[in-house]
Amino acid sequence: MSKLSPLSQLLEAALFAANRPLTLDELEGLEPDAAAAEVRTALDELREHYDFDGHAVEIAELAGGYQILTRAVFAAAVERAQALQRQPRLSAATLETLSTIAYRQPVGRAEIEEIRGVNSGGVLRTLQERGLIEVVGRGEALGRPLLYGTTALFLETLGLNDLTDLPRAEELTIALQPHRPEADEGDDSALASVEEG
Secondary structure, eight states: OOOOOHHHHHHHHHHHHOSSOBOHHHHHTTOTTSOHHHHHHHHHHHHHHHHHTTOSEEEEEETTEEEEEEOGGGHHHHHHHTGGGOOOOOOHHHHHHHHHHHHHOSEEHHHHHHHHSSOOHHHHHHHHHTTSEEEEEEOSSTTOOEEEEEOHHHHHHHTOSSGGGSOOGGGOGGGTSSOOSSOOGGGGGGGHHHHTO
């Protein structure tokens, strides 16, 4: 394969240095003289370069942007290499709350607690501190309660481009059940990658 074009090299440098997915608008802003179509072509050239030469990294579409990631086949090795840097695991209660928000958003604390059957104030704070949820508005009910939704980091952590990539509701019953006293870890498989945060 031929040498990468200067624009592809520029995109590669930006994607490699970024600690989050970069949107197409952000990539287009790197070279004001380049047309949007040229940037997309350069991005495709870079993606093909990684595929053609069998690189261990690839261009992934995440959270509405693009990011250079190691290929999934190397996940276990990368996990071992980063074992000392890993954030604390999320509890089953936290994963249950995160699932509820992911499927019901925007959703208020009262509805979350009605579904879970327990107070969720501490769990909501934990999820906000981890950057996985955020306040996205206020409800119309008495007191105009805060409404929560997931963040771009939530999508990045789960490897999703947008919320339509979530498993179908019938595949994840956790958000549909009115109350479950003990979270079954086996049902949290779709969100288990969050634990690796």
